[in-house]
Amino acid sequence: MTLRWGILGTGDIARAMAAAVRARGGEVTAVASADLARARAFADEHGVLNVYGRHHDLLARPEDVDVVYVATTNDRHHLDAHACIEAGVPALVEKPFTLDLERAEEVAAAARTAGVFVMEAMWMRFQPAFEEAERRIAAGQVGEPLLVQADFGIAAVPDRDRRWFARELGGGALLDVGIYPLTLVTSLLGTPTQAFALGELADTGVDASVSVAMRHGEGRLSSWSCSFVADTGIEATIAGSEGSLRIHGPFHHAGRLSLRRRDTVVEEHDLHGAQAGYEHEVDEVVRCLEAGRTESERMPLALTLTTMRWLDELRRQVGVVYPHED
Ligand SMILES: NC(=O)c1ccc[n+]([C@@H]2O[C@H](COP(=O)([O-])OP(=O)(O)OC[C@H]3O[C@@H](n4cnc5c(N)ncnc54)[C@H](OP(=O)(O)O)[C@@H]3O)[C@@H](O)[C@H]2O)c1
Structure with missing residues (x-):
């Protein structure tokens, strides 16, 4: 199955994944950024057809992609994952899945309810x-x-x-x-x-x-x-x-x-x-989507939620508070 990938984000890891997707026979067909010029530069570099200057504009045409890779900064992962789920588009979400357990549980629950594949990119x-x-x-x-x-x-x-x-x-x-x-x-x-x-x-x-x-x-x-x-x-x-x-x-x-x-x-x-490199997680996404799975057995949401629970506790002990928790 040749998957058409959309990528949210244009940073270092988005570049590395675009190469891994191509190496595994996939196509990156869309990229979105908060900055249209950044998205265009990424598209030129990686031969991407569809370019968006707002992240969620990419999801307005869900029929154009088979899967979205969320490679934005950590604070956005939950927003981007929810947007994918609402559009019915499978999502590979960079680590950390979200900033805290509460948000991770909300994303996992939404994915399970909608029956949409979501996996944390724990390569x-x-x-x-x-x-x-x-x-x-x-x-x-x-x-x-x-x-x-x-x-x-x-x-x-x-x-x-x-x-x-x-x-x-x-x-x-x-x-x-x-x-x-x-x-x-x-x-x-x-x-x-x-x-x-x-x-x-x-x-x-x-x-x-x-x-x-x-x-x-x-x-x-x-x-x-x-x-x-x-x-x-x-x-x-x-x-x-x-x-x-x-x-x-x-x-x-x-x-x-x-x-x-x-x-x-x-x-x-x-x-x-x-x-x-990242080829192995690309392979897992292809395997899961080909098999019609909504979760990876190898990187299940339960493991993501366990690590998020303990990251919350460790942050509490060392005194790191994010703005949404102030
Ligand atoms: N799996 C891994 O091995 C791995 C490795 C590194 C990072 N990550 C994860 O991937 C996510 C993104 O990390 P990253 O390393 O790709 O971060 P990054 O290079 O700093 O890019 C993050 C965001 O910053 C913006 N950006 C990129 N280049 C910029 C520039 N020159 N000036 C201003 N803004 C720029 C982009 O926003 P737009 O979306 O608006 O274009 C991009 O989405 C993080 O959640 C991180 O934890 C995973």
């Missing part, structure tokens, strides 16, 4: 390295997984006009990059049951760095951190009674795994030959 879940790590853990290679450590820190461009540090755009490390280690530990150890967080806030009021300790039921703990000011290796290690599995950085689209027993690496698994 890490579709990566060959992540799936291989899950297989190895399920096969007992580290024994029962008991401890997970992970970090996701980048030294982001300190541009107050762009999204990373802007409170009104839903900036901050937790929602933008912390969501990866949170999804990782939830996927590998189960739903969190307790969490403690320490945070350092930027002068804009969003979290610059956060350090988190979590319990995932009895005997299973994780510790992870995220940052927009500290440049970490983006590594993850899953440890159990029999050994540990390291997902080499960047763990969210890794090229290498190594299995360690005591202090010796007993196996290296190189996945550099496998593609580690």
Whole structure:
């Protein structure tokens, strides 16, 4: 099935996804921006036919697209997702799905009521390295997984006009990059049951760095951190009674795994030959729509809601409040 994709947003990730869609045989047939000139520039660069200078104008002609990719800033995701659902158009919504659990639940409920496919674009879940790590853990290679450590820190461009540090755009490390280690530990150890967080806030009021300790039921703990000011290796290690599995950085689209027993690496698994970009989530959307599904089994809305619930709690603990919550 050749899907016709519409894209809301013209930023870095919209560009990367347009390439991934084409790489998988899809077509980007429409793009929308708050700025018509930006949409036109994007359309020229990516050979897109239909161009809109207001995001939701794209949804006024739902028959022109098979699916919409929501790649706007975090503060808009719920508005854009609702607009897709109301138009009856399936939507792949960038992470974080929304700014908080309440909004995420509203979008999920609207999608379920309307029977429209919606998925959070948590591309890490579709990566060959992540799936291989899950297989190895399920096969007992580290024994029962008991401890997970992970970090996701980048030294982001300190541009107050762009999204990373802007409170009104839903900036901050937790929602933008912390969501990866949170999804990782939830996927590998189960739903969190307790969490403690320490945070350092930027002068804009969003979290610059956060350090988190979590319990995932009895005997299973994780510790992870995220940052927009500290440049970490983006590594993850899953440890159990029999050994540990390291997902080499960047763990969210890794090229290498190594299995360690005591202090010796007993196996290296190189996945550099496998593609580690956005193609895999594009494939999942195609699979789901071909099968007539309204949710992805691999990235279900229930997992999105769990991560949103804990992001709310971690933000509460470190004191990050978005304008709609003031
Ligand atoms: N899955 C991933 O790997 C990944 C990676 C990065 C980001 N993301 C997510 O994707 C979303 C968008 O992130 P992004 O990295 O694409 O953000 P970005 O490059 O900052 O773009 C975000 C928005 O800023 C506007 N914009 C773009 N270039 C601009 C410029 N030169 N001057 C002024 N405004 C400009 C665009 O608005 P218009 O829509 O009005 O054109 C665009 O939609 C976020 O929710 C983020 O969390 C996901």
